[in-house]
Amino acid sequence: MNETLTVAAAKPWATGSERPFVRIEKITKKFGDFYAVDDVSLDIWKGELFCLLGGSGCGKSTLLRMLAGFETPTSGRIEIDGQDMTGIPPYARPTNMMFQSYALFPHMTVEKNVAYGLHRDGMKGDEVRDRVADILRLVKLDAFARRKPHQLSGGQRQRVALARSLVKRPKLLLLDEPLGALDKKLREETQFELIKIQETLGVTFIVVTHDQEEAMTLSTRIGVMNAGVIVQVGEPSQVYEYPNSRFVADFVGTVNMFEGRVSEDEPDYISITSPEVGGEIYVGHGVSCVLNQQLWFAIRPEKLRVSRERPEKEHNVLPAVVEEVAYFGNLSVYRLRLDTGKLVQATKVNLSRSEEDAISWDERVWVTWGDTAGVVLTQ
Amino acid sequence: MSGLIERLPPLRWTAALLRRLGLRGRSVVIAVPFLWLLVFFLVPFLVVAKISLSEAAIARPPFTPLLEWDGLRAIVTLNFGNFAFLFDDPLYLNAYVSSLRIAFVSAVITLFVGYPIAYYIARSPEGRRSILLTLVILPFWTSFLLRVYAWQGFLRSNGVINNFLLWAGIIDQPLVMLQTNFAVYLGIVYTYLPFMILPLYANLVKLDESLLEASADLGGRPAATFFHVTLPLSMPGVIAGFMLVFVPAIGEFVIPELLGGPNTLMIGRVLWNEFFSNRDWPVASAVAIAMLVILVVPIMILRNAQAKTEES
Incomplete structure (x- = not known):
């Protein structure tokens, strides 16, 4: 916790x-x-x-x-x-x-x-x-x-x-x-x-x-x-x-999991180097861990945002390609291939009935998430 | 399967013939047991029925024909006197009642002995069940006649049981067991026990264990669970087992003949005497037909129970 x-x-x-x-x-x-x-x-x-x-x-x-x-x-x-x-x-x-x-x-x-x-x-x-x-x-x-x-x-x-x-x-x-x-x-x-x-x-x-x-x-x-x-x-x-x-x-819900090692350990944030991300994951709160410790970063699909334009952010912004879009009525699930080859899932609530300009297959997009949206797991 | 039929000419021809007769595979499959019953059950039954309606005669065969030609027309003589005779002589009625009683009591005893055994086998671990079932069927490997004779050896005054009891000092005079109704009950229960156990087992083994747990969970102690859940659900098995013992025991001949005494009155023995000692085939046939009529009711009950089982 x-x-x-x-x-x-x-x-x-x-x-x-x-x-x-x-x-x-x-x-x-x-x-x-x-x-x-x-x-x-x-x-x-x-x-x-x-x-x-x-x-x-x-x-x-x-x-x-x-x-x-x-x-x-x-x-x-x-x-x-x-x-x-x-x-x-x-x-x-x-x-x-x-x-x-x-x-x-x-x-x-x-x-x-x-x-x-x-x-x-x-x-x-x-x-x-x-x-x-x-x-x-x-x-x-x-x-x-x-x-x-x-x-x-x-x-x-x-x-x-x-x-x-x-x-x-x-x-x-x-x-x-x-x-x-x-x-x-x-x-x-x-x-x-x-x-x-x-x-x-x-x-x-x-x-x-x-x-x-x-x-x-x-x-x-x-x-x-x-x-x-x-x-x-x-x-x-x-x-x-x-x-x-x-x-x-x-087991509970769907999750995107990234394996990595602690590269920076500060009282109010840590950084995780993950080859699966192709860089650093910035976690906006302290975690009891030691430098270079192996751990996992887990983030739920609904906490990922997908956009065509690169968001104005320093951390946690990853380029990806849309591989599949599954339409569930109330929401759509995107399967995205990161440039590192890792597959991630993101969901988006379908707010309007028809989005002409919705993000679709094979588009190049940016995936991003809030600094405290994910969980760091040590076991 | 159809490939085989196509390849073998005799099968192909037969199949073509059956098709021409309007018979499909299904009706052919049903036809086999149907023909079997027709030839080996219905026809002999009709022969016996025919004899029961004729008169005894000193001839070969020892009865008068039903159908005669006087050159111009056929004369059919039906004699119902044999059936009337069954009511005249109290021997027959007594024998029927006595047979029903002995068969009924034996079936009840067999049920009480067989139910716990069937229950135990059905509740045993799966691997042990087949061994226990084999033990139940094992006596069939020896001739039924031999086994009944063996009981004579056990039951007679200088037999195994009496010798043991005398040796142990429990009795000082041999017990009279052979040639009593007790020996007949014992013989029937012993012989027919597997016929009780097998249908009961087949029923009890299907009993859903979660129903027993549900009963216990709702506050049912083991006895309540048995009487409210296990027993009612095993009723088709109980009825099937009961009838499989009761029906053949009514007409039982060998057991009362070998183990029973002179006053063990059973219809099977009467029939045998009528047939072989009296050589009165028409009366013997009438006895057999009357027995069949009496048996129709329990057989209907049995069929009904089976139909119910299939339904659920």
Whole structure:
């Protein structure tokens, strides 16, 4: 972290004032010789919507399954709401899980699926009916109560699964790739619905996802996982703008990365000599590093500006040729070949409907960025 | 495949002939089992049905023909007396009821023995499953008749079990096990167990583990999970296994003959006696037809269960 972040006092993870609701302490899970989860410690506070983000096989699902009680940690302990979860079977935990496959009981109607958890707690009659009706209204499925799962669309099944996991009002809701099977449009709608439900019910959510966009939209905080280890924990903007490693910078969003060595190390700026840039990168703030140290400069595509005229600037101006332009509607992505041969990506918001004079293929352009727009990474 | 047909003249000619007859590949494939059933099932059934409607006679074959020519026209004599006779003599009704009861009880016992075994195999690690399944099928490598005879050796008064119990001092007189209904139940359960385990296994192995986890997650203890999720979802397997034991056990002859006593009344034995001892083929055929009619109901249930499985 290169800058002190100002964080609102309402965020308990920043102030540490409250006791964490979920404490994961030095949890390790081994399958044979393979460390699925390797010495992970993590605190999650009440009312959070925490996303565990990582590629497949990074251990995020295993961590979730240990919280639900389906896997036993090889070592370490998990505490939920002040209660040690060691040796407590899934059916006795204050958690509910929404499965990636939804795991709806195929032989039961929507109603019965949702009522299942309430019946297991010995609840009967009108109370069950009311609770089921309420939650089905919340997920807008009241008209489908009598249907069987195979008579529903993917989106409807997903909402049944959500209703079933919410109806018991768990203290902690675990969601395994909850929106994975939905198409883009439906996914975006459901994301906002999830946030709304989470705020209405005040349940703590832990969501596992490989989709960084989903993690960005949903969460109060993100934990980025790689190879069984949590590499960075932070708010979405923190993780995006201040990644602490090349892995995070690369995994969360798109990034242009330049390798180089420190050539000037001053308290209020540093210079990096990078053969990939063909010169110096000027960084307008201090970095704790030593001269000649190897490091990486990462900059997001939207922070690069592309122009035909050379900007009146001393630093961070590079000549390039437009190799490709991809039009996405709301924005255009430029792939630029620097004179050194390095490819970089820049995005531009399409402000007007038609730009006759837009920068196009094979043009010679200048790429530039602000002195504090990028991140210096040392690992 | 089509290349092969084009290259071999006999196949090509056959294919051309079938095409001319308006038969496509699909209908030919279906025709094979269809013909098999027609020749080896339907035709013999019609023969038995025909015999059941004739009268016994001291002749060769020992029954009167249905169809006679008196030179001018064909005379068809149908005799329903054999079926009426089945209701007159309580022996037959008793034998049917007794067969149904023995088959039903055996099937229930087989289910209770087979379900845990099938469940255990289905939940075993994948590599071990095939070994366990082989063990289930292993008895088929020995003749069924030999295995039932072997049980005689175990069950008789100076057999393995009695000798052991006497030696251990648990009993001072041999137990009478052979030639009892107990031995018949034991024989049926033992013989038909694989037919229960295999369909149950085939069903249970497909059971989505995440459903069990979902049940546990929603507060279902192992017993609740079993009765509310596993068992209902395995019902097609239960029904298939049950019927595969129940249906053939009704007509079982060898087991009651070798292990049962004189008062083990089963329709298979009655049939055998009618046929070979009494040489009353028409009554024997009527017994067989009546048995088939009784079996139609459970077979329909079985088919229904299978159709449901395919549907889901």
